[in-house]
Amino acid sequence: MTANKAETADIPYPGRVSQPALRERRRQQTEREICDAALDLFERRGVDQTTVDDIAAAAGVSARTFFRYFATKEAAALVSHVDLDDRVEQMLDDLAPGRPLLAQLEDMWGEILTALDDGRSDAGRLVLRVRRLMLAEPALRQAAVSIDAQRLDAFVARATAALDLDDDLGTRVTVQAAGVAVRVAMDRWAEARDSGDRIDLLATYAAACRHLHTMTAPGHP
Amino acid sequence: MTANKAETADIPYPGRVSQPALRERRRQQTEREICDAALDLFERRGVDQTTVDDIAAAAGVSARTFFRYFATKEAAALVSHVDLDDRVEQMLDDLAPGRPLLAQLEDMWGEILTALDDGRSDAGRLVLRVRRLMLAEPALRQAAVSIDAQRLDAFVARATAALDLDDDLGTRVTVQAAGVAVRVAMDRWAEARDSGDRIDLLATYAAACRHLHTMTAPGHP
DNA sequence: CGCCTTGTTGGCAGTCACTGACACAATTCC
DNA sequence: GGAATTGTGTCAGTGACTGCCAACAAGGCG
Known part of the structure; x- marks a missing residue:
């Protein structure tokens, strides 16, 4: 004692x-x-x-x-999406210079979105509430977009440093593009849930990523 | 008379x-x-x-x-970037369903950025002033990002309607991704000019687009 | 030229987001 | 227990933004 x-x-x-x-x-x-x-x-x-x-x-x-x-x-309504930061830190630590950055980002986001369990976990329910609100409230949407942009900028800086690059243009484009897929997926998810459709968040995110890949394919309408 | x-x-x-x-x-x-x-x-x-x-x-x-x-x-400082709207309208009218949307978007943005003449035209000088201000002023940046997001959303809606698609997920991803390339290029441009480097806007934009394409290439670091 | 309708402006009062300064109370340190 | 630290409430103040009303300028019309 x-x-x-x-x-x-x-x-x-x-x-x-x-x-x-x-x-x-x-x-x-x-x-x-x-x-x-x-x-x-x-x-x-x-x-x-x-x-x-x-x-x-x-x-x-x-x-x-x-x-x-x-x-x-x-x-107050956009309080940090829980343990997101932990996963981001881990991803930055594990950054593999040899592997495509986009793939690593998509893995990270995939895990983070998986933790939301399609809105069934506490964190997921909370995020769904917030994203729904954002659909109807421009003020919230504006604030969220702004916070998002700041976060992504900070991430770009850290990723560029971790990869020891002297030009971060590619990092910026890739990180922002990956962010687009996430945002679009969450928007679509919240919209669908709002109108009663029970679409799956992870499946929607996968579809968004697929679009991100196919849009740059040679013969694509 | x-x-x-x-x-x-x-x-x-x-x-x-x-x-x-x-x-x-x-x-x-x-x-x-x-x-x-x-x-x-x-x-x-x-x-x-x-x-x-x-x-x-x-x-x-x-x-x-x-x-x-x-x-x-x-x-007041973010007054619409001049004849941008005209070019956007024209692009929507000329939308070709057979050609990749991303390519058409890149053409449009390329023309709009060309009109800025690397900061030599009146419109270009104005945009450069505003983008420089945005670097140092979070409040301006926030407002600009928000306005931008609204504009892109409106564009997505019109493009989806013009293409007569029943699912706009791909359109959203593509339009936003193209927007990322533009924003990143303009940011880089303004930053460089701010520190005395005379990099070319159009060349920077082209580089950003290249990154957008190569990031999804199979064997890319 | 007067008359009327309409669009533009300034002043005023009011709400509300947000901040600095201070006093006071609860924790924590020793 | 007393001292330093930290969180909280009150108060006063700035400044963004809005609704309301009166004055005024512009355009249409006889």
Whole structure:
């Protein structure tokens, strides 16, 4: 006991520390509550009929606190798509210079979309809600597109560095093109679900990738 | 003389009418003045250090009038890239179902970029100014990306209709991918010019298109 | 030339997103 | 337990954007 105490006091043991994580847990909980409230209100009243005060009140915080968690109203609904970042990091670590970049990107996205389990997992349900909202709400769509672009730009920079290239033009084109396939697939998916069709996300993504490949084929209409 | 007078009074002759266009000319002039003022102030002070009141004052109108011309501060600097629309319309009219869509899109964009004359024409200079600003101003970049996305979506809808397709997934992918090549090329172009390099816009665009084609080639690193 | 309709403008008031500064309370450190 | 750190609420302020109304200019018409 005393030994443990001394140990934890010395070095913050990962998984063993329970006290210093209290703040962190509270923070995550608050973030989640704000996000839930925002999503809920956006769905019911629409984005422009929802004020930040509304969201903050529904989440039980002040408006000032809201802005300590999210920079804009829209960002609250577009909270990062969960463990996406982990997979991206891993992909950058595993980058193989010999293999086509596009193939590696498609594998990565394929795995990320697989984790959504066609909207059956918690993460998948959340993403589906958000993508549906985006169809009807230009403000959300605009914010999402912008965040997306920033993310892809950052990814390009890191991938170019990892591959040790002196010209990133090809990387930019490839990463953005792969991103197009994902975006188009998710859009189509959300649209179909919105009108009752139960199309499969992964199959749609595969179709989008196929189009990306065949569009550059020599004799293609 | 009297005959002419009667004629113009009867039917508004296109090209012959000079009076009723007075309002229209004033409107375009005001729009241009606002746009110039915005661009100038953005370049000198930065976007967030420029208020709508500043722009309006510099253009000689009230803030209220500013918003009758542009929905947002950023939109004033992103005024439509001139005769782009004409070329797009023409391309939609000439759409050949038998020829690869990507090739037709690349032709269209190639012509539009050619008209910019590598930044030597008036339109080219304007575009270069705006793209340079976008590099340093996230707010402008965000607005531009968003407008771009809307335009491409509209284009997809019209192209799909023109081609009489029942599935627009391929059209979406192809149009967006072609858009990626253009955006990447213009970004690179503006960046290079910003740091003193005089790279050629059209050559950069051609390189981007090449990457778009080779990235899907079988044995490509 | 007057008259009427219509489009354009400016001023004003109001809402709302977002920010900085400060005081206060909850955690964490020691 | 006390001190340093960190999260939160309140308040005041800026600035984007909108609706409303009155003034005014432009074009059509007798």
